[in-house]
Structures are given as C-alpha cells and as structure tokens.
Amino acid sequence: MGLLASVGVLALLVVASIALGAKQIPVGDVWHGLFHNSGTDNDVVINDLRLPRTVLGLLVGAALGLAGAVLQALTRNPLADPGLLGINAGASAAVVSAISFLGVTSLTGYVWFAFLGAAAVSVLVYALGGVRSATPVRLALAGTAVTAALLGYINAVMLLDSSALDKMRFWTVGSLASASMSTILQVAPFIAVGLLLALGIARPLNAMAMGDDTARALGARVNLTRVLAMTAATVLCGAATAACGPIVFVGLMVPHMVRAFTGPDQRWILPYSTVLSPVLLLGADVIGRLVARPAELQVGIVTALIGGPLFIYLVRRRRMAQL
Amino acid sequence: MKALRTGGGLSVRIEPRALLVGALLCVAALLVAVVLIGTGDFEIPATDVVSTLLGNGSTAHTFIINDLRLPRVLVGLLVGAALGLAGAIFQSISRNPLGSPDIIGFGQGSTVGALTVIVLFHGSAVAVAAGSLVGGLVTGVVIYLLAWKRGVHGYRLVLVGIGAAAILTALNGYLLTKADLVDAARAYVWMAGSLNGRDWDQVWPLLALCAVLVPLALAYARPLRMLEMGDDVAYALGVRPERTRIVLMLAAVLLTAAATAAAGPVSFVALTAPQVARRLTRSPGPNLFASLLMGATLLIAADLAAQRAFGADTLPVGVLTGVLGGVYLLWLLVAERRAGRI
Numbered sequence: 237m238g239l240l241a242s243v244g245v246l247a248l249l250v251v252a253s254i255a256l257g258a259k260q261i262p263v264g265d266v267w268h269g270l271f272h273n274s275g276t277d278n279d280v281v282i283n284d285l286r287l288p289r290t291v292l293g294l295l296v297g298a299a300l301g302l303a304g305a306v307l308q309a310l311t312r313n314p315l316a317d318p319g320l321l322g323i324n325a326g327a328s329a330a331v332v333s334a335i336s337f338l339g340v341t342s343l344t345g346y347v348w349f350a351f352l353g354a355a356a357v358s359v360l361v362y363a364l365g366g367v368r369s370a371t372p373v374r375l376a377l378a379g380t381a382v383t384a385a386l387l388g389y390i391n392a393v394m395l396l397d398s399s400a401l402d403k404m405r406f407w408t409v410g411s412l413a414s415a416s417m418s419t420i421l422q423v424a425p426f427i428a429v430g431l432l433l434a435l436g437i438a439r440p441l442n443a444m445a446m447g448d449d450t451a452r453a454l455g456a457r458v459n460l461t462r463v464l465a466m467t468a469a470t471v472l473c474g475a476a477t478a479a480c481g482p483i484v485f486v487g488l489m490v491p492h493m494v495r496a497f498t499g500p501d502q503r504w505i506l507p508y509s510t511v512l513s514p515v516l517l518l519g520a521d522v523i524g525r526l527v528a529r530p531a532e533l534q535v536g537i538v539t540a541l542i543g544g545p546l547f548i549y550l551v552r553r554r555r556m557a558q559l
Numbered sequence: 560m561k562a563l564r565t566g567g568g569l570s571v572r573i574e575p576r577a578l579l580v581g582a583l584l585c586v587a588a589l590l591v592a593v594v595l596i597g598t599g600d601f602e603i604p605a606t607d608v609v610s611t612l613l614g615n616g617s618t619a620h621t622f623i624i625n626d627l628r629l630p631r632v633l634v635g636l637l638v639g640a641a642l643g644l645a646g647a648i649f650q651s652i653s654r655n656p657l658g659s660p661d662i663i664g665f666g667q668g669s670t671v672g673a674l675t676v677i678v679l680f681h682g683s684a685v686a687v688a689a690g691s692l693v694g695g696l697v698t699g700v701v702i703y704l705l706a707w708k709r710g711v712h713g714y715r716l717v718l719v720g721i722g723a724a725a726i727l728t729a730l731n732g733y734l735l736t737k738a739d740l741v742d743a744a745r746a747y748v749w750m751a752g753s754l755n756g757r758d759w760d761q762v763w764p765l766l767a768l769c770a771v772l773v774p775l776a777l778a779y780a781r782p783l784r785m786l787e788m789g790d791d792v793a794y795a796l797g798v799r800p801e802r803t804r805i806v807l808m809l810a811a812v813l814l815t816a817a818a819t820a821a822a823g824p825v826s827f828v829a830l831t832a833p834q835v836a837r838r839l840t841r842s843p844g845p846n847l848f849a850s851l852l853m854g855a856t857l858l859i860a861a862d863l864a865a866q867r868a869f870g871a872d873t874l875p876v877g878v879l880t881g882v883l884g885g886v887y888l889l890w891l892l893v894a895e896r897r898a899g900r901i
Contacts, residue, residue, distance in 0.1 A: 364892055381889045382885065384881050385885025385886055385889070386885070388880075391747070391750075394747060395874065401744060402740055536729065537733045541726060543725070544723065544726030548722040548723065552708060552715070552719070
C-alpha cells in the first residue's frame with residue numbers, strides 16, 4: 237500500500253517537474269506536449285528541456301537511493317554513502333584529468349571517465365577498509381584519506397589550469413540542468429543493470445545483517461553477495477555521478493528515513509529507497525528552480541541544504557548507530 | 560618512563576623519548592626554516608641566512624630576509640603549530656582520529672566566511688581574513704551547541720560535524736557558481752591554503768593569539784589526558800570534564816580560526832600531525848606539545864617541497880599537505896590493520 241502511495245507521489249512530482257520552472261506550463265499542456273507534440277513553444281520546452289531533465293532525475297535519484305541503501309546494509313554502517321566513501325572524489329578526479337590533460341570538453345565525454353574514476357576508488361576504499369571485516373570507522377577513514385589525497389590533486393590541477401577550473405566548478409556542485417537524451421541513453425543501461433542486481437540481493441542481505449556465520453548457516457553465499465552488492469553500488473553511484481556530478485546526501489538520507497517506517501527488512505527498504513529517492517531529488521530540483529527564478533539553484537546544493545539539517549537531527553536522536 | 564622525586568614528596572614524570580622527539584622536531588623545524596628562507600628566485604646560502612638573522616647580514620640580504628621571507632616562514636610555523644595543537648585537542652576530545660577541525664566543519668565554516676567576502680563584497684585581504692575568522696568561530700559555537708546533549712560526546716560531535724561540513728560545502732559550491740571567473744580563481748587559491756605574500760601584518764595577531772592560547776591549552780594537557788579514561792574516572796581523579804572540554808574546545812576553535820584566517824584552510828595538518836607525533840613519541844595521552852611541533856615542521860616542510868618542486872609561488876602549500884596527509888593516512892590504515900589495532 238505504502239509503496240503504491242509512494243509511486244503516486246512520484247508521479248505527481250514528475251508532472252510538477254515538467255510543469256514548473258522559469259516558464260510555467262499548465263498541467264493540461266504537459267499532457268498535450270508529451271503525447272501530441274505539435275511544435276508549440278510549450279511542447280518544445282517540454283520535450284527538449286524538461287522531459288530529459290525529469291527522466292534523468294528519476295534515474296539518478298533511484299540509483300543514488302538504492303546504492304546508499306545497499307552500501308549501508310553491506311557495511312552495516314549508517315554513514316555509508318557515495319560521497320563519504322570517496323566515490324564522488326574519484327569521479328571528480330577522473331573528470332578533471334580528462335578535461336585538463338586529454339582535452340575532453342563534452343558532457344558525454346566526461347561520463348566514461350567519471351565512471352572509471354568512481355569504480356577505481358570504490359574498489360580501493362573497500363580494499364583498504366578490509367574486505368571481510370570492514371568496520372564503520374575503518375571504511376570512513378579509508379574514504380576520507382582517499383578523498384583528501386584526490387582533492388589535493390584536483391585542486392592542484394584546477395589551480396594550474398583555469399579553463400578546467402571554469403568547467404569543474406559547475407560540475408562539482410551536482411546539477412540536472414544540462415540533461416540531454418544522449419546522456420540518459422548512455423547511463424540508463426548501467427542504472428537498469430544496477431537496479432536489478434541490487435533489488436535481487438535483498439534476501440541474502442537480510443541474512444547478512446545477522447553476521448557472516450549466521451548468514452552462512454541460513455544458506456546465503458556471503459562472499460558472492462558481497463561482491464554483487466559492491467558491484468551494484470559502484471555501477472549505480474558511478475553512473476549517477478557521471479551523469480550529473482556529485483550529489484550528496486540522497487543516498488545517505490533516504491534509506492534512513494525509509495528504515496524508520498519499514499523496519500530492518502531489506503526487501504522493503506530497497507524498493508522504498510528506489511521510489512522515494514527520486515521523489516527527494518526531483519523535489520529538490522523543483523525547489524531549486526522555483527526559489528531563484530529565473531536562475532536556479534543546482535540540485536546538489538538543495539539536497540545538501542535539506543539533507544544536512546535532517547542528518548544532524550537524526551544524529552541527535554541517537555538512532556544513527558543502530559543498523 | 561622515569562620520575563624525578565624531591566624529598567618533599569613532589570614528583571614529576573619524565574618521558575625521555577618524548578623529550579628527545581620534541582628536541583629533534585625543534586631542530587628539524589629550525590633547519591627547514593633556514594633552508595626555506597634561503598629558497599626562492601634569489602637563492603641565499605644557509606650561512607648567510609643565519610648571519611642575517613643574527614643581525615650581521617648585507618643590506619640586500621637583510622631586506623629580502625627580514626621583509627619578505629622571514630614573515631612568510633613565521634606565519635607557516637605559527638599556522639602549523641596552531642593547527643597541530645588544535646587537531647590534537649579535537650582528536651582527544653572526540654576520541655576519534657577523524658575528529659580534526661578540518662573534517663568536522665570548522666575549515667568549511669571559515670571558508671564560507673571568506674568566500675562570502677570574496678564573492679559578494681569583493682573585499683580586501685584583511686576583510687577576507689576577518690570574514691574567515693567570524694565564519695570559523697560561528698561554526699565552532701553552532702556545532703558545539705548542536706552536539707550538546709547532556710555534555711558533548713565524541714561520536715556525536717564527529718557526526719554532527721560531518722553533517723555541518725556537508726551543508727557548508729554546499730554553500731561554498733553555491734557561492735563559487737555565483738562568482739565570476741576571476742573571483743572564483745581567487746577563491747580557489749584561498750581555499751587551497753597558501754603562504755604566498757604573507758607579511759608581518761599576519762604574523763603579529765597570530766603570534767599574540769598563540770602566546771595566550773598555547774600555554775592555556777598546554778596547562779590543560781593533564782586533565783585532558785585523564786579525560787581519555789572516561790568522564791567518570793576523570794571526575795573521580797579531580798577533573799571537571801565539561802569545563803575542561805569547553806576551555807580546550809574554545810582554545811582549539813580560536814587557534815583553528817586564526818590559522819585559517821592567516822593562511823586559508825590548510826588541509827590535513829590538523830589531522831595528521833597528532834597521529835605522526837603520537838607514533839614518534841610512543842607515549843599515551845594527547846601529546847599536545849609534540850603535535851604542535853610536528854604541525855609546524857610538517858607545514859613548512861610541505862611549503863619547502865612545494866617551492867622546490869614547482870617553483871616559487873606556483874602551487875599553494877595546502878595542495879601538498881592534502882596529498883601528503885592523505886597518502887600518509889592510507890599508509891597508517893594499512894599498517895594499523897596489519898597490526899590488528901583498528
């Protein structure tokens with residue numbers, strides 16, 4: 237029931253995301269523009285700007301939320317999130333190298349580099365954190381150390397090359413504004429694979445919440461599950477970050493909120509996270525478009541401004557350490 | 560560990576290794592400082608540097624050293640010392656090696672203050688320093704209040720700090736996208752943390768603040784060490800836990816804010832200096848004094864490396880401390896894991 241209601245809210249937000257912005261479009265015209273494109277101004281705005289942006293928001297939101305939920309379940313760490321584990325920094329470092337050393341300028345060109353960087357760093361952090369026995373502190377430390385070293389590198393490159401600085405400062409805040417159908421087509425297959433993979437391992441993840449030995453006794457294949465979960469999380473985060481820059485806190489926040497009303501069962505947490513994260517992301521995107529009209533606030537900024545206070549509130553309630 | 564006892568029953572513990580490490584760090588810092596003063600477009604041999612510092616140099620050397628290079632090196636030493644000390648205090652209070660001021664939001668708070676001045680008001684260097692000071696202090700107070708719940712507890716302080724750091728980072732990102740490219744470049748240089756062009760105007764306020772805060776913090780080293788055994792034990796041993804924490808945190812926030820105002824948010828000195836110092840002295844407790852010396856040495860060594868490797872004034876020192884600190888931390892993690900300590 238709750239899941240259906242969530243899907244309903246998401247559908248409403250999709251319509252809102254298409255209708256609201258610098259140019260307001262009546263809801264009736266949204267319908268007309270989507271299904272009977274006749275080339276009016278509104279139809280062009282909808283099909284060329286708002287629709288790709290909304291679809292990308294849906295994909296990226298779902299990917300980030302699910303990746304966060306999987307990472308938190310896998311590491312049993314309430315702080316696990318693509319940003320805190322250094323995956324964003326890895327993607328940023330790869331993108332800045334691509335811009336500065338290889339002269340890549342198009343967004344479609346960044347995607348592969350961001351993907352590679354994210355994958356390399358997530359493997360590195362997980363290996364440093366101790367694959368079998370990754371404790372929360374160790375993973376957080378490993379993520380921070382890698383992030384620091386990479387940030388130093390990113391800073392150095394940007395200071396020595398001001399054209400890279402000019403491009404990077406917009407990429408690093410995380411934005412949906414430059415969405416295009418070609419970006420969507422590039423990342424959609426990865427996100428689809430990641431979603432299927434992640435949703436498929438809910439049961440073994442449940443078993444692993446009780447500890448490796450119990451999980452093994454219950455018939456879960458612990459090492460296989462771990463590899464699958466890490467792969468799914470990397471693919472999802474990497475694709476999402478590649479498509480629209482590092483967006484923090486969606487992957488951290490949504491699973492925490494979901495857990496508050498579903499309880500610890502991953503079979504519910506994962507689908508709910510998948511549906512509710514795009515709600516948050518699209519909501520933040522719409523807010524970002526509305527508060528600063530006709531300019532807009534990047535969605536990454538809005539999610540951190542909403543997510544940060546909520547996170548601190550959760551910490552103060554002492555629910556964080558229980559996972 | 561040895562103890563000196565007097566007939567009247569007084570005793571002072573002496574740790575030979577910690578003393579030795581302290582002395583060696585002092586020597587190392589001075590050596591690097593002399594080499595750093597001699598480094599630049601106009602190379603000066605170490606002997607001339609020393610004789611000029613003692614007041615016997617030629618006019619040209621006196622001008623270059625006293626007016627240009629000495630203040631920069633002094634700012635580096637003071638900033639490094641302040642960051643090392645503040646880092647040791649925070650890591651001890653939060654009982655977490657991640658609990659240093661640049662991870663839990665103070666650096667980002669100072670950055671918000673400075674960026675606001677740069678981007679919105681196009682302010683002068685002095686105004687930027689003032690903005691970063693205010694930003695850092697306000698952030699310190701806010702994080703303390705948010706983490707407060709019947710006392711400030713380590714884990715909560717770190718988590719609240721990480722949350723605050725994320726919010727402030729978003730604000731910084733927003734300010735950067737609002738800036739035109741010239742301001743953005745200026746902001747990036749400031750954010751990397753740099754010693755370029757620092758003169759006596761930065762030295763005096765920093766020196767005055769350190770002269771007050773460093774003895775204060777060192778005087779609280781013993782209570783802080785007992786606090787590491789837990790509030791209850793410390794209380795039974797005659798320490799007032801919350802008062803000790805407030806005084807030390809205030810000192811650490813002030814030191815961090817002043818250092819950031821002088822040189823920008825130099826990353827990772829506060830995080831790594833206490834860790835390195837602790838491993839060198841091999842003594843338990845917060846190792847405040849050794850961390851202070853280590854911070855100063857680390858920062859000017861990084862500045863020397865940046866100048867030697869990339870030429871004077873090309874790469875800010877903060878870029879190098881981040882890379883050095885991150886790589887060091889990685890090594891630390893691997894070593895600790897092999898030893899099974901974390």
